[in-house]
Amino acid sequence: EAQVTQNPRYLITVTGKKLTVTCSQNMNHEYMSWYRQDPGLGLRQIYYSMNVEVTDKGDVPEGYKVSRKEKRNFPLILESPSPNQTSLYFCASSLTGNSNQPQHFGDGTRLSIL
């Protein structure tokens, strides 16, 4: 089954404790992206990757890092999490970064930073 898999689904942690949210897709997609969803704001892009070893900032990259060492994986790293990063996070992928390509989303990771 074609899917985007995120882990963990839920995490409660404390300020400053490094964490990684993993994302993996099995569709051989070139393009991957991370979004955060906050009430009343919709989804906003954090980082994206056009292909392996190619990543760039989205609209809200502060406090986050990413890497793309393999085509299927695109982890999101919070080096020193803070309470304002409490949010619902989605990983997405598409065949390419072309504007007409629909993106496939994971089920989300709900992070609570205390």
Place this chain on the structure above:
Amino acid sequence: GDSVTQMEGPVTLSEEAFLTINCTYTATGYPSLFWYVQYPGEGLQLLLKATKADDKGSNKGFEATYRKETTSFHLEKGSVQVSDSAVYFCALNSAGNTGKLIFGQGTTLQVKP
């Protein structure tokens, strides 16, 4: 910059009622337009899309037409079911925009039996 505006929710309808969720956009060039649906506890699923002016996207009884003259992409369904209760997001992706989806704030639909 590019943006998407959706009608405020929540929208509450009775089963079999007609649904319209308004969506307007601002973009340079000719974006592709999408509707995504999010069921409770799940990720976003593509509902339908349109990639050029006057295109009509349709799926599962939902329809939306890309109207360049009014910069709109309103979602419609003739007869909603309880199972359609979800959050609906309108989004655009501008050509040359690095694949980024720009979302509206989402509209919650609740359908009562």
